[in-house]
Amino acid sequence: MSHSNCHGCSLCLLSCPMWQQQRDVQYSPQGLFKALQHNATHDDIAPALFSCLLCGACDILCPENIDITETIKTLRKEAFSHGIEAELNQKITSLLAQPSSELKIEENSIILPGKALRENPMRLTNIQSLLSSEADTALSLDDGDDIALALETGIEISEHRLHSFLEPLQGAKRLYVSNGHLLKSLRQWLPATELFALGHSLSLLSELTKKLNKNDLYLIEARSFHLDHKQKITHYDRLRHQQGCQMNLDLQRNAIPTAGGGLNAIKPMLESQEQLRWILSGHNIERIIVECSEDGAVMSQACDLPVLHIADLVEA
Numbered sequence: 001m002s003h004s005n006c007h008g009c010s011l012c013l014l015s016c017p018m019w020q021q022q023r024d025v026q027y028s029p030q031g032l033f034k035a036l037q038h039n040a041t042h043d044d045i046a047p048a049l050f051s052c053l054l055c056g057a058c059d060i061l062c063p064e065n066i067d068i069t070e071t072i073k074t075l076r077k078e079a080f081s082h083g084i085e086a087e088l089n090q091k092i093t094s095l096l097a098q099p100s101s102e103l104k105i106e107e108n109s110i111i112l113p114g115k116a117l118r119e120n121p122m123r124l125t126n127i128q129s130l131l132s133s134e135a136d137t138a139l140s141l142d143d144g145d146d147i148a149l150a151l152e153t154g155i156e157i158s159e160h161r162l163h164s165f166l167e168p169l170q171g172a173k174r175l176y177v178s179n180g181h182l183l184k185s186l187r188q189w190l191p192a193t194e195l196f197a198l199g200h201s202l203s204l205l206s207e208l209t210k211k212l213n214k215n216d217l218y219l220i221e222a223r224s225f226h227l228d229h230k231q232k233i234t235h236y237d238r239l240r241h242q243q244g245c246q247m248n249l250d251l252q253r254n255a256i257p258t259a260g261g262g263l264n265a266i267k268p269m270l271e272s273q274e275q276l277r278w279i280l281s282g283h284n285i286e287r288i289i290v291e292c293s294e295d296g297a298v299m300s301q302a303c304d305l306p307v308l309h310i311a312d313l314v315e316a
C-alpha cells in the first residue's frame with residue numbers, strides 16, 4: 001500500500017512523536033500523505049519528513065497497512081535527489097566511504113553493540129558474559145552505524161561497503177543487534193541467521209528482570225519493539241505484571257521513544273526533553289532502566305533519577 005491509500009483516519013497521530021511535539025497535523029503520516037495527495041512538493045514536506053524518528057509506532061496502527069516508515073525513507077531519498085538537505089546527504093555519504101574491516105569472526109554468536117554501548121566496556125563485558133551461557137559470544141568489529149544512518153535516509157549503500165559489513169557476520173548462527181533499523185534490514189540480508197534485538201534478549205533473562213520493582217520505569221527500545229509488536233507485547237505485559245514495574249507504553253500500547261540516537265542525534269529535529277515529559281508523565285518512579293544505551297544517555301542528561309542499563313542489574 002502506498003501513501004495514496006491514506007484515507008485520513010488519524011489513527012497514526014496519537015502515537016507519533018512528531019505530532020505529540022508539534023500538535024500540527026502536517027507533522028504526522030496523515031499530514032505528509034494528505035499533502036502528497038494534494039500535490040505538495042518534497043520541499044513542502046521536508047521539515048516533517050526529516051523530523052520522523054522512524055520509531056515504527058505508526059506502522060502497526062495504520063488500517064490501510066501502509067508501510068509508513070519505508071515510505072518515509074523513500075521520500076527522503078527522493079528529497080535528496082532534488083537537492084534538499086544536501087549537507088546531511090553529504091555527511092552520511094562521507095561516513096559510508098570510510099574503510100572497514102572484513103575479518104571473519106569465528107564464534108557462533110556475535111553482538112553488534114553500536115557506538116554508544118561500546119563507550120562502556122564494563123557493561124559490554126557483562127552483556128557478553130550474560131549472552132554466552134551456551135556458546136562464546138564475540139563482538140563485531142564493525143557495528144554498521146553508518147549503514148544504519150543510510151538506511152534511515154534511503155541513501156544508497158555501495159556493494160563494497162555492504163559486503164565488508166556482512167562478510168564477517170556470514171558464519172554466525174545468531175546475531176544480537178542493538179540498532180532496530182539494522183535489525184530489520186539484516187533479516188533480509190541474512191535470512192538463514194537467527195537475529196535478535198539486543199535489549200529484548202536481555203529482558204528475557206530472569207537473573208536481570210527479577211531485580212525490577214514497582215518503583216522502576218522500564219524503557220523498551222521502541223524501534224525493535226514495533227518491528228515484532230504482536231510477539232513482544234505479550235512478553236512485556238508478563239514482565240510488567242510479574243515485577244510490577246512501569247513501562248514507556250502509551251495508550252495504544254506503543255513504546256514511546258526518547259529521540260536519542262539515529263538521525264535525530266546528528267540532525268536534531270525533535271526535542272528529547274519533550275519526549276521525556278511524555279515518557280515520565282503519570283509515573284511516580286525512583287529509577288529508570290533502559291534497554292538501549294542511547295536512551296540511557298538521553299535520560300541521564302535530562303533527569304535527576306538514577307538511570308541503569310538493564311545489563312547493569314547484574315550488579316545491582
Ligand code: SF4
Nearest residue numbers: 016052053055056058
Ligand atoms: S515512525 Fe514514529 S515519528 Fe515517524 S511518523 Fe511514524 S510514529 Fe511518527
Ligand code: SF4
Nearest residue numbers: 006009010012030062
Ligand atoms: S493511520 Fe494510515 S490511513 Fe490512517 S491517517 Fe495514518 S497513514 Fe492515513
